[in-house]
Amino acid sequence: MSGTRCSTEQILDDFLFHTPTLERVVPPVSLHLCIPFPFATFLLIRRQTLTTKPASTASDFVRTLSTAVAVAETYDDPDGVSMKGVKISGRPLYLDMQATSSVDPRVVDAMLPYYLTRYGNPHSRTHMYGWESDSAVETARAQVADLIGASPKEIVFTSGATECNNISIKGVMHFYKDKKRHVITTQTEHKCVLDSCRHLQQEGYNVTYLPVKTDGLIDLDELRSSIRPDTGLVSVMAVNNEIGVIQLMEEIGEICKEFKIPFHTDAAQVLGKIPIDVDKWNVSLMSLSGHKVYGPKGIGALYMRRRPRIRVEPQMNGGGQERGIQSGTVPTPLVVGFGAACEIAKKEMEYDEKRVRALQNRMLKGIRKNLDMVVVNGSEERHYPGNLNRSAHKIVPNNSGTWCFVGMIAATVDVTFSDKITCCYCAIYMGIFGNAFVVGGDTIGIGTMGNSDETKLMIFW
Numbered sequence: 332m333s334g335t336r337c338s339t340e341q342i343l344d345d346f347l348f349h350t351p352t353l354e355r356v357v358p359p360v361s362l363h364l365c366i367p368f369p370f371a372t373f374l375l376i377r378r379q380t381l382t383t384k385p386a387s388t389a390s391d392f393v394r395t396l397s398t399a400v401a402v403a404e405t406y407d408d409p410d411g412v413s414m415k416g417v418k419i420s421g422r423p424l425y426l427d428m429q430a431t432s433s434v435d436p437r438v439v440d441a442m443l444p445y446y447l448t449r450y451g452n453p454h455s456r457t458h459m460y461g462w463e464s465d466s467a468v469e470t471a472r473a474q475v476a477d478l479i480g481a482s483p484k485e486i487v488f489t490s491g492a493t494e495c496n497n498i499s500i501k502g503v504m505h506f507y508k509d510k511k512r513h514v515i516t517t518q519t520e521h522k523c524v525l526d527s528c529r530h531l532q533q534e535g536y537n538v539t540y541l542p543v544k545t546d547g548l549i550d551l552d553e554l555r556s557s558i559r560p561d562t563g564l565v566s567v568m569a570v571n572n573e574i575g576v577i578q579l580m581e582e583i584g585e586i587c588k589e590f591k592i593p594f595h596t597d598a599a600q601v602l603g604k605i606p607i608d609v610d611k612w613n614v615s616l617m618s619l620s621g622h623k624v625y626g627p628k629g630i631g632a633l634y635m636r637r638r639p640r641i642r643v644e645p646q647m648n649g650g651g652q653e654r655g656i657q658s659g660t661v662p663t664p665l666v667v668g669f670g671a672a673c674e675i676a677k678k679e680m681e682y683d684e685k686r687v688r689a690l691q692n693r694m695l696k697g698i699r700k701n702l703d704m705v706v707v708n709g710s711e712e713r714h715y716p717g718n719l720n721r722s723a724h725k726i727v728p729n730n731s732g733t734w735c736f737v738g739m740i741a742a743t744v745d746v747t748f749s750d751k752i753t754c755c756y757c758a759i760y761m762g763i764f765g766n767a768f769v770v771g772g773d774t775i776g777i778g779t780m781g782n783s784d785e786t787k788l789m790i791f792w
């Protein structure tokens with residue numbers, strides 16, 4: 332087998348970013364086998380040790396502890412991982428950051444007290460346990476609001492962006508059902524938006540699914556001409572989860588303002604990644620998720636504009652918490668974690684963006700060095716760098732005589748990235764697959780909590 336031997340030193344030499352957010356781990360890597368392009372690359376990676384700074388204070392100690400626990404789980408895995416009949420040593424690389432991110436250890440540290448000692452119900456009004464939980468929830472509400480330029484009063488905690496999207500789309504249309512019967516959205520929305528719209532169609536509402544151009548952006552003139560007197564909502568996602576393009580939010584907001592139509596955006600993929608200003612974008616509703624921004628899973632927030640006030644019909648009935656829009660006990664630890672993640676994102680967004688962009692550029696350069704037919708899908712100018720979706724515009728025969736995709740189909744047990752490898756629906760809508768030579772597209776999700784080794788290992792062929 333002719334393969335390139337890659338040394339640990341080679342991998343680690345020139346691309347170790349220092350990250351200010353954590354005393355972060357530098358995992359030495361031993362790369363056992365690396366077969367060059369065009370065959371699938373098998374990266375058997377074993378990460379052996381970790382380095383953290385010594386703890387000096389009690390909170391440093393907790394942080395070191397939670398970091399160490401996470402790292403031990405991730406890296407120190409002498410027996411390897413066995414799953415679905417496949418055994419590998421170490422754990423796979425993770426490059427699927429748009430599906431979910433790891434939780435920042437500082438977020439875990441913020442959450443822990445609310446599991447262990449401060450576990451009161453935030454809706455208990457008669458004792459200290461309730462008051463301290465309530466106060467923590469309100470602090471988190473302010474932290475989330477601060478990241479998007481909103482007032483804390485405009486934030487409703489939910490279980491995640493899926494719930495926010497359901498409340499926004501069905502809730503608005505049900506509230507205005509006597510006057511407004513038409514929704515405008517795009518063909519490339521997340522499934523929870525598309526399914527909410529389909530549900531409305533089954534109830535007799537009309538939905539226009541705007542196509543996107545080959546750059547993944549909607550045509551503003553087409554949006555304008557789709558507006559009808561009974562249009563009750565425009566819903567356009569801010570950053571696409573597969574292609575990573577950033578829609579023209581301010582321009583879309585302007586059109587909605589001109590026609591006095593509420594504008595909802597699914598901002599799950601954009602929170603903490605680029606600056607958001609709800610007023611600049613003129614959004615009435617915005618869906619946010621905790622686990623895309625290094626916060627916990629199971630928590631999200633819905634921004635609901637107060638002036639002019641947007642009204643929705645609740646999708647769930649119960650105790651009337653969260654202004655009656657999301658009944659049920661607010662999960663204090665999750666909310667605290669989401670708030671902490673937002674606060675960290677606000678402080679570190681600029682640095683993180685630079686770091687993720689550098690990782691993306693490095694990865695793209697490395698890929699293109701070996702595969703000149705690889706193109707990035709979607710607008711390169713209006714594109715979040717942590718989401719790298721590419722296609723290969725050529726297929727080549729492999730040595731067994733069958734055709735093979737020459738893109739980044741690394742051994743998926745060893746490298747984890749989006750599973751929409753052969754045919755992502757956004758790419759279809761963008762017309763990318765109209766070209767007979769295009770055989771595949773996949774998405775790599777790079778995050779700031781990942782490390783440069785992941786990028787490096789992906790581009791070794």
Ligand SMILES: Cc1ncc(COP(=O)(O)O)c(C=O)c1O
Pocket residue numbers: 429430490491492493494521523568570571572597599600619620621622630631
């Ligand atoms: C664009 C977008 N919207 C909504 C969701 C759903 O988010 P959650 O898991 O918080 O419900 C996701 C996550 O996959 C997403 O990427």
